[in-house]
Amino acid sequence: MHKDIRTKREREKELVSEMIALYCRKQHGRKDGLCPECAELNTYARQRSDKCPFMETKTFCSNCKVHCYKPEMRKKIRAVMRFSGPRMIFRHPVTAVRHVLEVKKEKKRLEACDET
Numbered sequence: 001m002h003k004d005i006r007t008k009r010e011r012e013k014e015l016v017s018e019m020i021a022l023y024c025r026k027q028h029g030r031k032d033g034l035c036p037e038c039a040e041l042n043t044y045a046r047q048r049s050d051k052c053p054f055m056e057t058k059t060f061c062s063n064c065k066v067h068c069y070k071p072e073m074r075k076k077i078r079a080v081m082r083f084s085g086p087r088m089i090f091r092h093p094v095t096a097v098r099h100v101l102e103v104k105k106e107k108k109r110l111e112a113c114d115e116t
Contacts, residue, residue: 005056009049015095016045016077019084022091027083041076044069 024030024038034042048068049055061067067074089096 009052009055012055013046013049015092016049017042018092019088020045020080022084022087023080026087037076041073041080044073045077 020038020042021034024034028035028038030038033039048061052068054064054066061069061077069077085096088099
């Protein structure tokens with residue numbers, strides 16, 4: 001595996017873990033560590049990222065045509081993203097802005113692919 005893919009994968013896993021931790025802290029009142037439900041989701045999300053065959057070309061799981069999450073876990077991760085996403089601007093402003101820019105760029109790319 002190329003170093004850039006490995007780096008991208010690790011960066012994505014760290015970001016997801018940070019978002020889950022923020023969610024758990026605010027929604028479940030955890031000060032140290034994750035509650036069992038969030039710990040399970042974190043482990044699951046990291047495993048999915050490790051096994052992703054599209055890591056080299058994908059931007060975000062939400063843009064992927066193949067949904068590898070089980071429906072229940074997908075529902076949970078969506079709730080985490082919906083809650084933590086807007087709050088990341090205060091915790092990791094550079095990462096949050098980069099994410100917004102990448103999402104917009106990817107949407108334009110996908111629209112251009114659909115038109116052809």
